[in-house]
Amino acid sequence: MSNREEKLDANLTDVPASEEDFSLEEILAEYGGSLEQVLLRETEDALPPEPAPKSPPRPEPKAQREPEKRKRPAGRKPAPPPEEPPAEERQAPPAPPEIPPAPRPISLEEVVGSTVDAVMEEEHAEPLLTRRRGLFSRRPLEETEELPGPPEPEPEPEIEPIGPEEEPWEAADTYRRAWHDRRSALLPAFLVALLTVAPLALEQYGVAIPRWTGDVRLQSICYLACLVVQMILCRHVFARGISALARKRCVGELLAGIAALAAVGDCLVCLLQPERTAATPYGAAACWLLAFGQWGVSLENRGLYDTFRTAALDDEPPYLVTDTERGACKQRGSIPGFYTTAMRESAAVLWQTALLPVVLAASLVFAGLTSLGQERGADFLLNWSALLAAGATCTLPLCWALPWARLARHLQKIGCAVAGWSGAEKISRRRCMILTDTDLFPPGTIQLNGIKVYGEERRKAAAYAAAMARRAGSGLERLFDGFLRSEGGGVREAVDDFSFYEEGGWSGTIHGESVLMGTASFLRKMEVRLPGDINLKTGVFLAVDRQLIAVFAVKYNPSENVDFALRMMRRSRITPVLASRDPNITPALLKRKFRKGVRVEYPDLGSRVALSEAEEDRDLPRALLFREGLLPYAETVVGSRRMCKAVRRAAVIALAGSAAGVLLAFYLLLQGAYDLLTPLSLVIFLLLWVLPVLLISDWAGRY
Helix, strand or coil, X not given: CCHHHHHHHHHCCCCCHHHCCCCHHHHHHHCCCCHHHHHHHHHHHHCCCCCCCCCCCCCCCHHHHHHHCCCCCCCCCCCCCCCCCCHHHHXXXXXXXXXXXXXXXXXXXXXXHHHHHHHHHHHHHCCCCCCCECCCCCCECCCCCCCCCCCCCCCCCCCCCCCCCCCHHHHHHHHHHHHHHHHHCHHHHHHHHHHHHHHHHHHHCCCCCCCCCCCHHHHHHHHHHHHHHHHHHCHHHHHHHHHHHHXXXXXXXXXXXXXXXXXXXXXXXXXXXXXXXXXXXXXXXXXXXXXXXXXXXXXXXXXXXXXXXXXXXXXXXXXXXXXXXXXXXXXXXXXXXXXXXXXXXXXXXXXXXXXXXXXXXXXXXXXXXXXHHHCCHHHHHHHHHHHHHHHHCCCCCHHHHHHHHHHHHHHHHCCEEECHHHHHHHHHCCCEEEXXXXXXXXXXXXXXXXXXXXXXXXXXHHHHHHHHHHHHCCCCHHHHHHHHHHCCCCCCCCCEEEEEECCCEEEEEECCEEEEEECHHHHHHCCCCCCCCCCCCCEEEEEECCEEEEEEEEEECCCHHHHHHHHHHHHCCCEEEECCCCCCCCHHHHHHHCCCCCCCECCCHHHHHHHHHHHHCCCCCCEEECCCCHHHHHHHHHHHHHHHHHHHHHHHHHHHHHHHHHHHHHHHHHHCCCCCCCHHHHHHHHHHHHHHHHHHHHHHCCC
């Protein structure tokens, strides 16, 4: 008999339960196995019963039948063993019951071993980190265990190319000679233009001119002669149009030249072909177009001459104006790049290049419709010259040249120069100007009204204050340097560990001592005790090792030029960006010292320091300043903005007049109303469109 059977027989005796000895395997087998087996059993119970197998089941092993026995209380006799069935019944055993057999007992060592084996298999089969799924989404979440790579470096800003440049004095001499040459032909050109409309005006008032009135052939001969003379005088208009066409630009001068050639051809057709309509040629309108084109070329050359003769004053001007992300900024630098910027095309030229080819093509098509389409082929040049004259308009050559010449002349008088349309547009497009301490309070406007020292020498207080102001780069540097010289101190102290504070002050280390300098509120926040009898709105306080050693009474005197510049900027809607390092220069101080309507943009401390450091950069020059102070700086930026607005508005008016002229002339020619579309009425129509451009250009020079 085995050991287990002996123990089972012993359980059937009257041995007390406390003296019985059971092994771990017996306990597990007695109470249903381990937790894993219990869970498996519950799962099997929940499943539906499987159908019985067809083959006869094998007899159940003894090891599986023994756990079904239960302990019986002591003193009760065991039940008699069941009788063995007959041999016939043993040959056909009954079907097994539907209840699944009890699981085999598993030892604790087997459970631990199977668990470790399963974990090792999973580790080899797939990685421990699996894709996680979102709470409300079916998209798998990305793994974030890997550290992100270093950020990509920011792309460096593209440097504008600088082409071969002439020296400023050479460019000034070139444009001076060009201006004198074109200006000398300007007065004769307008006299010839007046001569062409004089007989037309007399006829309009009912004055009959002998051998002129009603003689179209004589009129054609006179207009042909005037056109030839005008074309010789205004040859620079043709040169301007051809040079623009070589650069793939279509400008008003080109249309004026084509209109003059069409008028010349119409005069010849009138002399050679009698079937042409008996209408006066439109040579007068072509002469006026050439005269205004000559004026525009002359004005453009005069503006360039004034600009480059100012730039030739010094190879390294005191200041130059550049464009930044926050607006115009006054910097120090040299003039390379100024010539390249000044020679770029204006917005008026670009707009004309986009729209004038349409006007030119439309005039050609309309001329064909009103002549060839009505079986009047001899009138093609007559109608085309009228359409071209109405589409060219006298304002196209002036919409850029006139405002530009006015601005250049004004800036030349105050010692400034702007680099053409490109420079003016770049420094004025953001409508902001970066102002520093010296811009608002130039040297001489800040005074030291008094000083009070606490427990230290005045020389030490002056040396420390001058060192801190110099290290901060504020407008107080010159003030405290002068005070240090007056105290007989010439040695400049070195400042280490310098820092700015948003509260309105600076900190640093001088000879191992902690130095604080700034406003009263700043020192109170830095836990420095201040006397209660001091009430200074613009005072500067100096403390060493958290002990107050000096108080400086500083007075800020407003300048009339600065006040005028701030009001001028406000009228032109240009916002000053305050990039001050002086803790006393705040928007509240500006409102007390200047007009209350002064509005400035006051960025945070880091932005103010960065913007003030931009003054030391050396970017491409957009404008040159040869005078100190805020007023020249403001006049340059404000004048550039007003000039750009005037050019845009004048260009819109000129192009609108061009389109309206072509459409109106086409309608009248289609109706054959030559008595309404007379050369005099066409000239008046062209001159009326010049009036608003003249007013806008004059407004650009008044600020």
